[in-house]
Amino acid sequence: MENYDVIIVGGGPAGATLARLLPPQLRVLLLCDDRRDKPCGGLLAPDAQKALARFDLTLPKELLVDPQIFAVRTIDLVSRQQRYYQRMYLNVDRAKFDRWLLSMASSHAEIRHVRCRSVERREGGGFLVAFPGAGGSLETVSAPLLVGADGADSLVRRSLFGPARTRRYTAIQQWFPLAEGNPFYSCVFDPATSPCCSWSICKDDFFIFGGAFPPRGSRAAFEAQKKRLADFLRMDLGRPVKTEACQVLRPSRPASFCLGDGGAYLIGEAAGLISPSSLEGISSALSSAAALAASLERSRPLAAYRRATRRLRWRLLAKNLKCPFMYNPLLRRLVLKSGLTSISVREQRG
Ligand SMILES: Cc1cc2nc3c(=O)[nH]c(=O)nc-3n(C[C@H](O)[C@H](O)[C@H](O)COP(=O)(O)OP(=O)(O)OC[C@H]3O[C@@H](n4cnc5c(N)ncnc54)[C@H](O)[C@@H]3O)c2cc1C
Incomplete structure:
Protein backbone atom coordinates (compact mmCIF):
# COMPACT_ATOMS: atom_id res chain seq x y z
CA MET A 1 0.00 0.00 0.00
CA LYS A 38 -18.88 22.41 -11.07
CA PRO A 39 -22.21 24.23 -11.54
CA CYS A 40 -21.31 27.84 -10.73
CA GLY A 41 -22.01 31.44 -11.70
CA GLY A 42 -18.28 31.77 -12.32
CA LEU A 43 -18.09 35.31 -10.91
CA LEU A 44 -14.91 36.33 -9.12
CA ALA A 45 -16.01 38.76 -6.40
CA PRO A 46 -13.64 41.41 -4.99
CA ASP A 47 -12.78 39.08 -2.06
CA ALA A 48 -11.72 36.34 -4.50
CA GLN A 49 -9.71 38.88 -6.50
CA LYS A 50 -8.01 39.96 -3.25
CA ALA A 51 -7.22 36.34 -2.37
CA LEU A 52 -5.60 35.85 -5.80
CA ALA A 53 -3.68 39.11 -5.32
CA ARG A 54 -2.36 37.77 -1.99
CA PHE A 55 -0.95 34.78 -3.91
CA ASP A 56 0.64 37.24 -6.36
CA LEU A 57 -1.38 35.56 -9.14
CA THR A 58 -2.66 37.32 -12.22
CA LEU A 59 -5.57 35.97 -14.26
CA PRO A 60 -4.81 34.76 -17.80
CA LYS A 61 -7.19 36.48 -20.22
CA GLU A 62 -8.23 33.10 -21.69
CA LEU A 63 -10.19 32.53 -18.46
CA LEU A 64 -12.44 35.55 -19.02
CA VAL A 65 -15.75 35.24 -20.85
CA ASP A 66 -17.94 37.76 -22.62
CA PRO A 67 -19.43 40.07 -21.36
CA GLN A 68 -17.78 41.66 -18.33
CA ILE A 69 -20.44 43.25 -16.14
CA PHE A 70 -20.77 46.41 -14.07
CA ALA A 71 -24.21 46.01 -12.51
CA VAL A 72 -26.62 43.41 -11.21
CA ARG A 73 -30.31 43.74 -12.04
CA THR A 74 -32.16 42.70 -8.87
CA ILE A 75 -35.64 41.39 -9.60
CA ASP A 76 -38.44 40.53 -7.16
CA LEU A 77 -40.85 38.31 -9.07
CA VAL A 78 -43.62 38.62 -6.46
CA SER A 79 -43.69 42.42 -6.06
CA ARG A 80 -42.45 42.83 -9.67
CA GLN A 81 -39.92 45.46 -8.55
CA GLN A 82 -36.43 45.76 -9.97
CA ARG A 83 -33.32 47.84 -9.31
CA TYR A 84 -29.74 47.92 -10.56
CA TYR A 85 -26.75 47.82 -8.21
CA GLN A 86 -23.08 48.29 -9.10
CA ARG A 87 -20.96 45.13 -8.92
CA MET A 88 -17.22 44.64 -9.45
CA TYR A 89 -17.07 40.99 -10.45
CA LEU A 90 -14.97 39.26 -13.06
CA ASN A 91 -16.97 36.94 -15.32
CA VAL A 92 -14.86 33.80 -15.87
CA ASP A 93 -15.15 30.33 -17.35
CA THR A 166 -26.43 23.79 8.20
CA ARG A 167 -29.12 24.75 5.67
CA ARG A 168 -28.74 22.79 2.44
CA TYR A 169 -30.24 23.63 -0.94
CA THR A 170 -30.22 22.04 -4.35
CA ALA A 171 -28.71 24.41 -6.90
CA ILE A 172 -29.96 23.90 -10.47
CA GLN A 173 -28.60 25.70 -13.52
CA GLN A 174 -29.57 25.54 -17.18
CA TRP A 175 -27.59 26.80 -20.17
CA PHE A 176 -29.43 28.25 -23.19
CA PRO A 177 -28.09 29.42 -26.56
CA LEU A 178 -27.70 33.20 -26.29
CA ALA A 179 -30.58 35.06 -27.93
CA GLU A 180 -30.93 38.75 -28.64
CA GLY A 181 -32.10 40.71 -25.63
CA ASN A 182 -30.78 38.51 -22.82
CA PRO A 183 -27.19 39.61 -22.10
CA PHE A 184 -27.55 40.78 -18.51
CA TYR A 185 -26.61 39.68 -15.03
CA SER A 186 -29.51 39.40 -12.61
CA CYS A 187 -30.24 38.29 -9.09
CA VAL A 188 -33.79 36.96 -8.77
CA PHE A 189 -35.97 36.64 -5.67
CA ASP A 190 -39.19 34.67 -5.81
CA PRO A 191 -40.51 33.52 -2.41
CA ALA A 192 -43.36 31.76 -4.23
CA THR A 193 -40.86 29.14 -5.43
CA SER A 194 -37.77 29.44 -3.19
CA PRO A 195 -36.68 31.04 0.10
CA CYS A 196 -33.18 31.42 -1.44
CA CYS A 197 -32.10 33.31 -4.55
CA SER A 198 -31.56 32.72 -8.26
CA TRP A 199 -29.42 34.37 -10.90
CA SER A 200 -28.91 34.77 -14.61
CA ILE A 201 -25.65 35.45 -16.38
CA CYS A 202 -24.28 35.34 -19.90
CA LYS A 203 -21.09 33.50 -20.83
CA ASP A 204 -19.91 33.86 -24.40
CA ASP A 205 -22.62 32.20 -26.50
CA PHE A 206 -24.77 31.06 -23.59
CA PHE A 207 -27.37 32.48 -21.24
CA ILE A 208 -27.43 30.72 -17.87
CA PHE A 209 -30.35 30.69 -15.46
CA GLY A 210 -29.89 29.01 -12.10
CA GLY A 211 -31.13 29.09 -8.55
CA ALA A 212 -31.03 27.40 -5.14
CA PHE A 213 -34.15 25.53 -4.00
CA PRO A 214 -35.19 23.42 -0.99
CA PRO A 215 -34.12 19.84 -1.88
CA ARG A 216 -37.65 18.41 -1.89
CA GLY A 217 -39.40 19.33 -5.13
CA SER A 218 -36.41 21.36 -6.33
CA ARG A 219 -36.82 20.58 -10.04
CA ALA A 220 -40.52 21.52 -10.09
CA ALA A 221 -39.77 24.76 -8.20
CA PHE A 222 -36.95 25.56 -10.65
CA GLU A 223 -39.23 25.02 -13.66
CA ALA A 224 -42.01 27.13 -12.10
CA GLN A 225 -39.59 29.96 -11.33
CA LYS A 226 -38.02 29.82 -14.79
CA LYS A 227 -41.48 30.28 -16.29
CA ARG A 228 -42.28 33.17 -13.94
CA LEU A 229 -38.99 34.88 -14.85
CA ALA A 230 -39.57 34.39 -18.58
CA ASP A 231 -43.08 35.87 -18.18
CA PHE A 232 -41.72 38.83 -16.22
CA LEU A 233 -39.01 39.51 -18.81
CA ARG A 234 -41.34 38.69 -21.72
CA MET A 235 -38.52 36.54 -22.99
CA ASP A 236 -38.42 33.07 -24.50
CA LEU A 237 -35.36 31.37 -23.03
CA GLY A 238 -35.48 28.61 -25.66
CA ARG A 239 -34.48 25.01 -25.12
CA PRO A 240 -31.71 24.32 -22.59
CA VAL A 241 -28.57 22.68 -23.95
CA LYS A 242 -27.30 21.68 -20.50
CA THR A 243 -28.84 21.15 -17.04
CA GLU A 244 -26.59 20.81 -14.01
CA ALA A 245 -27.23 20.48 -10.28
CA CYS A 246 -25.36 20.20 -7.00
CA GLN A 247 -25.77 20.89 -3.32
CA VAL A 248 -25.07 24.32 -1.85
CA LEU A 249 -24.77 25.24 1.84
CA ARG A 250 -25.86 28.37 3.73
CA PRO A 251 -24.13 28.70 7.12
CA LEU A 321 -27.42 40.19 9.27
CA LYS A 322 -27.79 41.33 5.67
CA CYS A 323 -30.08 38.41 4.79
CA PRO A 324 -33.42 39.80 6.08
CA PHE A 325 -33.02 42.83 3.78
CA MET A 326 -32.48 40.47 0.85
CA TYR A 327 -34.67 37.50 1.74
CA ASN A 328 -37.55 38.87 3.85
CA PRO A 329 -40.20 39.83 1.26
CA LEU A 330 -41.45 42.89 3.17
CA LEU A 331 -37.99 44.30 3.99
CA ARG A 332 -36.78 43.58 0.44
CA ARG A 333 -39.78 45.43 -0.94
CA LEU A 334 -38.90 48.46 1.23
CA VAL A 335 -35.22 48.33 0.21
CA LEU A 336 -36.09 48.10 -3.48
CA LYS A 337 -38.67 50.89 -3.12
CA SER A 338 -36.18 53.17 -1.33
CA GLY A 339 -33.65 52.76 -4.15
CA LEU A 340 -30.88 53.01 -1.51
CA THR A 341 -27.40 52.46 -3.11
CA SER A 342 -29.03 51.57 -6.44
CA ILE A 343 -28.00 53.13 -9.72
CA SER A 344 -30.37 54.41 -12.37
CA VAL A 345 -29.94 52.76 -15.72
CA ARG A 346 -30.90 54.40 -18.97
CA GLU A 347 -32.33 51.79 -21.34
CA GLN A 348 -30.62 51.81 -24.75
CA ARG A 349 -32.82 53.07 -27.56
CA GLY A 350 -33.51 50.97 -30.67
C1 LIG B 1 -24.88 27.07 -8.74
C2 LIG B 1 -23.80 27.76 -7.93
C3 LIG B 1 -23.31 28.99 -8.34
C4 LIG B 1 -22.25 29.58 -7.65
N1 LIG B 1 -21.73 30.76 -8.12
C5 LIG B 1 -20.65 31.29 -7.50
C6 LIG B 1 -20.01 32.45 -8.04
O1 LIG B 1 -20.43 33.00 -9.07
N2 LIG B 1 -18.92 32.95 -7.40
C7 LIG B 1 -18.43 32.36 -6.25
O2 LIG B 1 -17.46 32.86 -5.68
N3 LIG B 1 -19.01 31.25 -5.74
C8 LIG B 1 -20.09 30.69 -6.35
N4 LIG B 1 -20.64 29.54 -5.85
C9 LIG B 1 -19.99 28.88 -4.70
C10 LIG B 1 -18.71 28.20 -5.18
O3 LIG B 1 -18.95 27.48 -6.37
C11 LIG B 1 -18.17 27.23 -4.12
O4 LIG B 1 -18.29 27.78 -2.84
C12 LIG B 1 -16.72 26.91 -4.41
O5 LIG B 1 -16.62 26.26 -5.65
C13 LIG B 1 -16.14 26.05 -3.31
O6 LIG B 1 -14.87 25.58 -3.73
P1 LIG B 1 -14.32 24.22 -3.13
O7 LIG B 1 -13.00 23.99 -3.76
O8 LIG B 1 -14.46 24.23 -1.66
O9 LIG B 1 -15.36 23.11 -3.64
P2 LIG B 1 -15.80 22.72 -5.11
O10 LIG B 1 -15.59 23.84 -6.05
O11 LIG B 1 -17.17 22.16 -4.99
O12 LIG B 1 -14.77 21.59 -5.53
C14 LIG B 1 -14.86 20.31 -5.01
C15 LIG B 1 -14.14 19.38 -5.97
O13 LIG B 1 -14.05 18.11 -5.37
C16 LIG B 1 -14.47 17.12 -6.28
N5 LIG B 1 -15.02 16.01 -5.51
C17 LIG B 1 -16.16 15.94 -4.82
N6 LIG B 1 -16.30 14.75 -4.25
C18 LIG B 1 -15.19 14.04 -4.59
C19 LIG B 1 -14.75 12.73 -4.33
N7 LIG B 1 -15.46 11.87 -3.57
N8 LIG B 1 -13.56 12.33 -4.85
C20 LIG B 1 -12.79 13.16 -5.62
N9 LIG B 1 -13.17 14.42 -5.91
C21 LIG B 1 -14.36 14.85 -5.40
C22 LIG B 1 -15.53 17.82 -7.13
O14 LIG B 1 -15.73 17.15 -8.37
C23 LIG B 1 -14.88 19.19 -7.28
O15 LIG B 1 -13.94 19.18 -8.34
C24 LIG B 1 -21.71 28.95 -6.50
C25 LIG B 1 -22.23 27.72 -6.07
C26 LIG B 1 -23.25 27.12 -6.79
C27 LIG B 1 -23.77 25.79 -6.34
Whole structure:
Protein backbone atom coordinates (compact mmCIF):
# COMPACT_ATOMS: atom_id res chain seq x y z
CA MET A 1 0.00 0.00 0.00
CA GLU A 2 1.29 3.46 -0.98
CA ASN A 3 1.84 5.94 1.86
CA TYR A 4 1.63 9.70 1.48
CA ASP A 5 2.19 12.57 3.90
CA VAL A 6 -1.09 14.26 2.95
CA ILE A 7 -4.11 13.10 0.92
CA ILE A 8 -6.42 15.82 -0.40
CA VAL A 9 -9.88 14.77 -1.63
CA GLY A 10 -11.23 17.31 -4.15
CA GLY A 11 -9.41 19.46 -6.68
CA GLY A 12 -11.64 22.57 -6.85
CA PRO A 13 -10.29 26.02 -5.85
CA ALA A 14 -9.72 24.87 -2.23
CA GLY A 15 -7.95 21.55 -2.93
CA ALA A 16 -5.85 22.82 -5.84
CA THR A 17 -4.73 25.85 -3.83
CA LEU A 18 -3.79 23.78 -0.79
CA ALA A 19 -1.78 21.35 -2.94
CA ARG A 20 0.09 24.28 -4.51
CA LEU A 21 0.92 25.84 -1.13
CA LEU A 22 2.04 22.77 0.86
CA PRO A 23 5.79 22.50 1.50
CA PRO A 24 7.50 20.71 -1.45
CA GLN A 25 9.15 18.10 0.80
CA LEU A 26 5.72 16.58 1.60
CA ARG A 27 4.45 13.71 -0.51
CA VAL A 28 0.95 14.83 -1.47
CA LEU A 29 -1.80 12.91 -3.28
CA LEU A 30 -4.73 14.91 -4.72
CA LEU A 31 -7.84 12.97 -5.76
CA CYS A 32 -10.05 14.95 -8.08
CA ASP A 33 -13.27 13.79 -9.68
CA ASP A 34 -13.44 16.18 -12.63
CA ARG A 35 -15.75 14.22 -14.94
CA ARG A 36 -18.37 16.94 -14.52
CA ASP A 37 -17.84 20.71 -14.30
CA LYS A 38 -18.88 22.41 -11.07
CA PRO A 39 -22.21 24.23 -11.54
CA CYS A 40 -21.31 27.84 -10.73
CA GLY A 41 -22.01 31.44 -11.70
CA GLY A 42 -18.28 31.77 -12.32
CA LEU A 43 -18.09 35.31 -10.91
CA LEU A 44 -14.91 36.33 -9.12
CA ALA A 45 -16.01 38.76 -6.40
CA PRO A 46 -13.64 41.41 -4.99
CA ASP A 47 -12.78 39.08 -2.06
CA ALA A 48 -11.72 36.34 -4.50
CA GLN A 49 -9.71 38.88 -6.50
CA LYS A 50 -8.01 39.96 -3.25
CA ALA A 51 -7.22 36.34 -2.37
CA LEU A 52 -5.60 35.85 -5.80
CA ALA A 53 -3.68 39.11 -5.32
CA ARG A 54 -2.36 37.77 -1.99
CA PHE A 55 -0.95 34.78 -3.91
CA ASP A 56 0.64 37.24 -6.36
CA LEU A 57 -1.38 35.56 -9.14
CA THR A 58 -2.66 37.32 -12.22
CA LEU A 59 -5.57 35.97 -14.26
CA PRO A 60 -4.81 34.76 -17.80
CA LYS A 61 -7.19 36.48 -20.22
CA GLU A 62 -8.23 33.10 -21.69
CA LEU A 63 -10.19 32.53 -18.46
CA LEU A 64 -12.44 35.55 -19.02
CA VAL A 65 -15.75 35.24 -20.85
CA ASP A 66 -17.94 37.76 -22.62
CA PRO A 67 -19.43 40.07 -21.36
CA GLN A 68 -17.78 41.66 -18.33
CA ILE A 69 -20.44 43.25 -16.14
CA PHE A 70 -20.77 46.41 -14.07
CA ALA A 71 -24.21 46.01 -12.51
CA VAL A 72 -26.62 43.41 -11.21
CA ARG A 73 -30.31 43.74 -12.04
CA THR A 74 -32.16 42.70 -8.87
CA ILE A 75 -35.64 41.39 -9.60
CA ASP A 76 -38.44 40.53 -7.16
CA LEU A 77 -40.85 38.31 -9.07
CA VAL A 78 -43.62 38.62 -6.46
CA SER A 79 -43.69 42.42 -6.06
CA ARG A 80 -42.45 42.83 -9.67
CA GLN A 81 -39.92 45.46 -8.55
CA GLN A 82 -36.43 45.76 -9.97
CA ARG A 83 -33.32 47.84 -9.31
CA TYR A 84 -29.74 47.92 -10.56
CA TYR A 85 -26.75 47.82 -8.21
CA GLN A 86 -23.08 48.29 -9.10
CA ARG A 87 -20.96 45.13 -8.92
CA MET A 88 -17.22 44.64 -9.45
CA TYR A 89 -17.07 40.99 -10.45
CA LEU A 90 -14.97 39.26 -13.06
CA ASN A 91 -16.97 36.94 -15.32
CA VAL A 92 -14.86 33.80 -15.87
CA ASP A 93 -15.15 30.33 -17.35
CA ARG A 94 -15.37 28.34 -14.12
CA ALA A 95 -14.15 25.05 -15.64
CA LYS A 96 -11.08 26.79 -17.09
CA PHE A 97 -10.51 28.61 -13.79
CA ASP A 98 -10.44 25.28 -11.91
CA ARG A 99 -8.12 23.71 -14.50
CA TRP A 100 -5.78 26.72 -14.23
CA LEU A 101 -5.55 26.37 -10.42
CA LEU A 102 -5.06 22.62 -10.75
CA SER A 103 -2.30 23.06 -13.35
CA MET A 104 -0.33 25.11 -10.80
CA ALA A 105 -0.67 22.28 -8.27
CA SER A 106 0.61 19.58 -10.61
CA SER A 107 4.29 20.10 -9.79
CA HIS A 108 3.54 19.93 -6.03
CA ALA A 109 1.25 16.90 -5.85
CA GLU A 110 0.49 13.62 -7.53
CA ILE A 111 -2.93 14.19 -9.08
CA ARG A 112 -5.32 11.32 -9.77
CA HIS A 113 -8.46 12.15 -11.73
CA VAL A 114 -10.72 9.73 -9.87
CA ARG A 115 -13.62 9.81 -7.44
CA CYS A 116 -12.69 8.87 -3.91
CA ARG A 117 -14.99 6.03 -2.79
CA SER A 118 -14.29 5.86 0.94
CA VAL A 119 -12.22 7.32 3.74
CA GLU A 120 -11.76 5.85 7.19
CA ARG A 121 -9.66 6.34 10.26
CA ARG A 122 -7.00 3.73 10.66
CA GLU A 123 -6.55 1.95 13.96
CA GLY A 124 -3.47 3.44 15.57
CA GLY A 125 -3.73 6.72 13.63
CA GLY A 126 -3.84 8.00 10.08
CA PHE A 127 -6.35 7.36 7.32
CA LEU A 128 -7.17 4.82 4.64
CA VAL A 129 -8.52 6.23 1.39
CA ALA A 130 -9.97 4.08 -1.44
CA PHE A 131 -10.55 4.96 -5.08
CA PRO A 132 -10.77 3.14 -8.43
CA GLY A 133 -7.28 2.10 -9.50
CA ALA A 134 -5.82 1.25 -12.91
CA GLY A 135 -7.65 -2.02 -13.70
CA GLY A 136 -10.95 -0.79 -12.22
CA SER A 137 -10.31 -2.51 -8.89
CA LEU A 138 -10.28 -0.44 -5.70
CA GLU A 139 -6.88 0.92 -4.69
CA THR A 140 -6.25 1.86 -1.06
CA VAL A 141 -3.62 4.34 0.10
CA SER A 142 -2.81 5.80 3.50
CA ALA A 143 -1.58 9.03 5.06
CA PRO A 144 -1.32 10.54 8.55
CA LEU A 145 -3.13 13.68 7.29
CA LEU A 146 -6.35 13.85 5.28
CA VAL A 147 -7.98 16.98 3.85
CA GLY A 148 -11.57 17.17 2.63
CA ALA A 149 -11.77 19.77 -0.15
CA ASP A 150 -14.64 17.94 -1.78
CA GLY A 151 -17.31 20.63 -1.73
CA ALA A 152 -20.79 20.96 -0.22
CA ASP A 153 -21.62 17.24 -0.25
CA SER A 154 -18.21 16.32 1.19
CA LEU A 155 -17.59 12.59 1.53
CA VAL A 156 -14.79 13.30 4.03
CA ARG A 157 -17.11 15.38 6.18
CA ARG A 158 -19.96 12.86 6.03
CA SER A 159 -17.68 9.88 6.72
CA LEU A 160 -15.72 11.34 9.62
CA PHE A 161 -17.89 14.09 11.14
CA GLY A 162 -21.51 13.32 10.14
CA PRO A 163 -23.91 15.35 8.01
CA ALA A 164 -23.47 19.12 7.56
CA ARG A 165 -25.21 20.97 10.38
CA THR A 166 -26.43 23.79 8.20
CA ARG A 167 -29.12 24.75 5.67
CA ARG A 168 -28.74 22.79 2.44
CA TYR A 169 -30.24 23.63 -0.94
CA THR A 170 -30.22 22.04 -4.35
CA ALA A 171 -28.71 24.41 -6.90
CA ILE A 172 -29.96 23.90 -10.47
CA GLN A 173 -28.60 25.70 -13.52
CA GLN A 174 -29.57 25.54 -17.18
CA TRP A 175 -27.59 26.80 -20.17
CA PHE A 176 -29.43 28.25 -23.19
CA PRO A 177 -28.09 29.42 -26.56
CA LEU A 178 -27.70 33.20 -26.29
CA ALA A 179 -30.58 35.06 -27.93
CA GLU A 180 -30.93 38.75 -28.64
CA GLY A 181 -32.10 40.71 -25.63
CA ASN A 182 -30.78 38.51 -22.82
CA PRO A 183 -27.19 39.61 -22.10
CA PHE A 184 -27.55 40.78 -18.51
CA TYR A 185 -26.61 39.68 -15.03
CA SER A 186 -29.51 39.40 -12.61
CA CYS A 187 -30.24 38.29 -9.09
CA VAL A 188 -33.79 36.96 -8.77
CA PHE A 189 -35.97 36.64 -5.67
CA ASP A 190 -39.19 34.67 -5.81
CA PRO A 191 -40.51 33.52 -2.41
CA ALA A 192 -43.36 31.76 -4.23
CA THR A 193 -40.86 29.14 -5.43
CA SER A 194 -37.77 29.44 -3.19
CA PRO A 195 -36.68 31.04 0.10
CA CYS A 196 -33.18 31.42 -1.44
CA CYS A 197 -32.10 33.31 -4.55
CA SER A 198 -31.56 32.72 -8.26
CA TRP A 199 -29.42 34.37 -10.90
CA SER A 200 -28.91 34.77 -14.61
CA ILE A 201 -25.65 35.45 -16.38
CA CYS A 202 -24.28 35.34 -19.90
CA LYS A 203 -21.09 33.50 -20.83
CA ASP A 204 -19.91 33.86 -24.40
CA ASP A 205 -22.62 32.20 -26.50
CA PHE A 206 -24.77 31.06 -23.59
CA PHE A 207 -27.37 32.48 -21.24
CA ILE A 208 -27.43 30.72 -17.87
CA PHE A 209 -30.35 30.69 -15.46
CA GLY A 210 -29.89 29.01 -12.10
CA GLY A 211 -31.13 29.09 -8.55
CA ALA A 212 -31.03 27.40 -5.14
CA PHE A 213 -34.15 25.53 -4.00
CA PRO A 214 -35.19 23.42 -0.99
CA PRO A 215 -34.12 19.84 -1.88
CA ARG A 216 -37.65 18.41 -1.89
CA GLY A 217 -39.40 19.33 -5.13
CA SER A 218 -36.41 21.36 -6.33
CA ARG A 219 -36.82 20.58 -10.04
CA ALA A 220 -40.52 21.52 -10.09
CA ALA A 221 -39.77 24.76 -8.20
CA PHE A 222 -36.95 25.56 -10.65
CA GLU A 223 -39.23 25.02 -13.66
CA ALA A 224 -42.01 27.13 -12.10
CA GLN A 225 -39.59 29.96 -11.33
CA LYS A 226 -38.02 29.82 -14.79
CA LYS A 227 -41.48 30.28 -16.29
CA ARG A 228 -42.28 33.17 -13.94
CA LEU A 229 -38.99 34.88 -14.85
CA ALA A 230 -39.57 34.39 -18.58
CA ASP A 231 -43.08 35.87 -18.18
CA PHE A 232 -41.72 38.83 -16.22
CA LEU A 233 -39.01 39.51 -18.81
CA ARG A 234 -41.34 38.69 -21.72
CA MET A 235 -38.52 36.54 -22.99
CA ASP A 236 -38.42 33.07 -24.50
CA LEU A 237 -35.36 31.37 -23.03
CA GLY A 238 -35.48 28.61 -25.66
CA ARG A 239 -34.48 25.01 -25.12
CA PRO A 240 -31.71 24.32 -22.59
CA VAL A 241 -28.57 22.68 -23.95
CA LYS A 242 -27.30 21.68 -20.50
CA THR A 243 -28.84 21.15 -17.04
CA GLU A 244 -26.59 20.81 -14.01
CA ALA A 245 -27.23 20.48 -10.28
CA CYS A 246 -25.36 20.20 -7.00
CA GLN A 247 -25.77 20.89 -3.32
CA VAL A 248 -25.07 24.32 -1.85
CA LEU A 249 -24.77 25.24 1.84
CA ARG A 250 -25.86 28.37 3.73
CA PRO A 251 -24.13 28.70 7.12
CA SER A 252 -26.21 30.39 9.82
CA ARG A 253 -24.42 29.68 13.13
CA PRO A 254 -20.95 28.73 14.40
CA ALA A 255 -21.86 25.00 14.30
CA SER A 256 -22.49 25.34 10.53
CA PHE A 257 -18.71 25.22 10.09
CA CYS A 258 -16.64 22.08 10.56
CA LEU A 259 -12.86 22.53 10.27
CA GLY A 260 -11.97 18.94 11.18
CA ASP A 261 -10.19 17.16 14.00
CA GLY A 262 -7.72 14.38 14.76
CA GLY A 263 -5.57 14.78 11.65
CA ALA A 264 -8.51 15.28 9.24
CA TYR A 265 -9.17 18.84 8.05
CA LEU A 266 -11.89 20.43 5.93
CA ILE A 267 -11.43 23.46 3.68
CA GLY A 268 -13.63 25.48 1.33
CA GLU A 269 -17.28 24.56 1.05
CA ALA A 270 -16.63 21.14 2.61
CA ALA A 271 -16.01 23.12 5.82
CA GLY A 272 -19.22 25.12 5.25
CA LEU A 273 -17.25 28.24 4.26
CA ILE A 274 -19.55 30.09 1.84
CA SER A 275 -21.49 33.34 2.02
CA PRO A 276 -25.08 32.75 3.23
CA SER A 277 -26.25 35.95 1.52
CA SER A 278 -24.74 35.77 -1.99
CA LEU A 279 -23.57 32.09 -2.10
CA GLU A 280 -20.13 33.44 -3.07
CA GLY A 281 -17.62 30.77 -2.06
CA ILE A 282 -14.50 30.95 -4.21
CA SER A 283 -12.81 33.53 -1.95
CA SER A 284 -13.40 31.36 1.16
CA ALA A 285 -12.11 28.28 -0.68
CA LEU A 286 -8.87 30.10 -1.58
CA SER A 287 -8.32 31.71 1.80
CA SER A 288 -9.15 28.64 3.90
CA ALA A 289 -6.69 26.59 1.80
CA ALA A 290 -3.98 29.19 2.43
CA ALA A 291 -4.85 29.23 6.15
CA LEU A 292 -4.55 25.43 6.41
CA ALA A 293 -1.28 25.30 4.44
CA ALA A 294 0.29 27.77 6.90
CA SER A 295 -1.26 26.04 9.94
CA LEU A 296 0.10 22.59 9.03
CA GLU A 297 3.58 23.98 9.61
CA ARG A 298 2.70 24.90 13.22
CA SER A 299 3.07 22.63 16.26
CA ARG A 300 -0.72 22.58 16.93
CA PRO A 301 -2.17 22.72 13.40
CA LEU A 302 -5.87 22.48 14.28
CA ALA A 303 -5.69 25.29 16.84
CA ALA A 304 -3.68 27.38 14.35
CA TYR A 305 -6.22 26.65 11.58
CA ARG A 306 -9.11 27.66 13.87
CA ARG A 307 -7.34 30.93 14.70
CA ALA A 308 -6.44 31.63 11.09
CA THR A 309 -10.05 31.21 9.92
CA ARG A 310 -11.75 32.93 12.88
CA ARG A 311 -12.20 36.26 11.06
CA LEU A 312 -13.41 34.53 7.90
CA ARG A 313 -16.00 32.52 9.85
CA TRP A 314 -17.30 35.60 11.71
CA ARG A 315 -17.40 37.57 8.48
CA LEU A 316 -19.51 34.84 6.84
CA LEU A 317 -21.85 34.65 9.85
CA ALA A 318 -22.15 38.46 9.90
CA LYS A 319 -23.52 38.25 6.36
CA ASN A 320 -26.63 36.69 7.92
CA LEU A 321 -27.42 40.19 9.27
CA LYS A 322 -27.79 41.33 5.67
CA CYS A 323 -30.08 38.41 4.79
CA PRO A 324 -33.42 39.80 6.08
CA PHE A 325 -33.02 42.83 3.78
CA MET A 326 -32.48 40.47 0.85
CA TYR A 327 -34.67 37.50 1.74
CA ASN A 328 -37.55 38.87 3.85
CA PRO A 329 -40.20 39.83 1.26
CA LEU A 330 -41.45 42.89 3.17
CA LEU A 331 -37.99 44.30 3.99
CA ARG A 332 -36.78 43.58 0.44
CA ARG A 333 -39.78 45.43 -0.94
CA LEU A 334 -38.90 48.46 1.23
CA VAL A 335 -35.22 48.33 0.21
CA LEU A 336 -36.09 48.10 -3.48
CA LYS A 337 -38.67 50.89 -3.12
CA SER A 338 -36.18 53.17 -1.33
CA GLY A 339 -33.65 52.76 -4.15
CA LEU A 340 -30.88 53.01 -1.51
CA THR A 341 -27.40 52.46 -3.11
CA SER A 342 -29.03 51.57 -6.44
CA ILE A 343 -28.00 53.13 -9.72
CA SER A 344 -30.37 54.41 -12.37
CA VAL A 345 -29.94 52.76 -15.72
CA ARG A 346 -30.90 54.40 -18.97
CA GLU A 347 -32.33 51.79 -21.34
CA GLN A 348 -30.62 51.81 -24.75
CA ARG A 349 -32.82 53.07 -27.56
CA GLY A 350 -33.51 50.97 -30.67
C1 LIG B 1 -24.88 27.07 -8.74
C2 LIG B 1 -23.80 27.76 -7.93
C3 LIG B 1 -23.31 28.99 -8.34
C4 LIG B 1 -22.25 29.58 -7.65
N1 LIG B 1 -21.73 30.76 -8.12
C5 LIG B 1 -20.65 31.29 -7.50
C6 LIG B 1 -20.01 32.45 -8.04
O1 LIG B 1 -20.43 33.00 -9.07
N2 LIG B 1 -18.92 32.95 -7.40
C7 LIG B 1 -18.43 32.36 -6.25
O2 LIG B 1 -17.46 32.86 -5.68
N3 LIG B 1 -19.01 31.25 -5.74
C8 LIG B 1 -20.09 30.69 -6.35
N4 LIG B 1 -20.64 29.54 -5.85
C9 LIG B 1 -19.99 28.88 -4.70
C10 LIG B 1 -18.71 28.20 -5.18
O3 LIG B 1 -18.95 27.48 -6.37
C11 LIG B 1 -18.17 27.23 -4.12
O4 LIG B 1 -18.29 27.78 -2.84
C12 LIG B 1 -16.72 26.91 -4.41
O5 LIG B 1 -16.62 26.26 -5.65
C13 LIG B 1 -16.14 26.05 -3.31
O6 LIG B 1 -14.87 25.58 -3.73
P1 LIG B 1 -14.32 24.22 -3.13
O7 LIG B 1 -13.00 23.99 -3.76
O8 LIG B 1 -14.46 24.23 -1.66
O9 LIG B 1 -15.36 23.11 -3.64
P2 LIG B 1 -15.80 22.72 -5.11
O10 LIG B 1 -15.59 23.84 -6.05
O11 LIG B 1 -17.17 22.16 -4.99
O12 LIG B 1 -14.77 21.59 -5.53
C14 LIG B 1 -14.86 20.31 -5.01
C15 LIG B 1 -14.14 19.38 -5.97
O13 LIG B 1 -14.05 18.11 -5.37
C16 LIG B 1 -14.47 17.12 -6.28
N5 LIG B 1 -15.02 16.01 -5.51
C17 LIG B 1 -16.16 15.94 -4.82
N6 LIG B 1 -16.30 14.75 -4.25
C18 LIG B 1 -15.19 14.04 -4.59
C19 LIG B 1 -14.75 12.73 -4.33
N7 LIG B 1 -15.46 11.87 -3.57
N8 LIG B 1 -13.56 12.33 -4.85
C20 LIG B 1 -12.79 13.16 -5.62
N9 LIG B 1 -13.17 14.42 -5.91
C21 LIG B 1 -14.36 14.85 -5.40
C22 LIG B 1 -15.53 17.82 -7.13
O14 LIG B 1 -15.73 17.15 -8.37
C23 LIG B 1 -14.88 19.19 -7.28
O15 LIG B 1 -13.94 19.18 -8.34
C24 LIG B 1 -21.71 28.95 -6.50
C25 LIG B 1 -22.23 27.72 -6.07
C26 LIG B 1 -23.25 27.12 -6.79
C27 LIG B 1 -23.77 25.79 -6.34
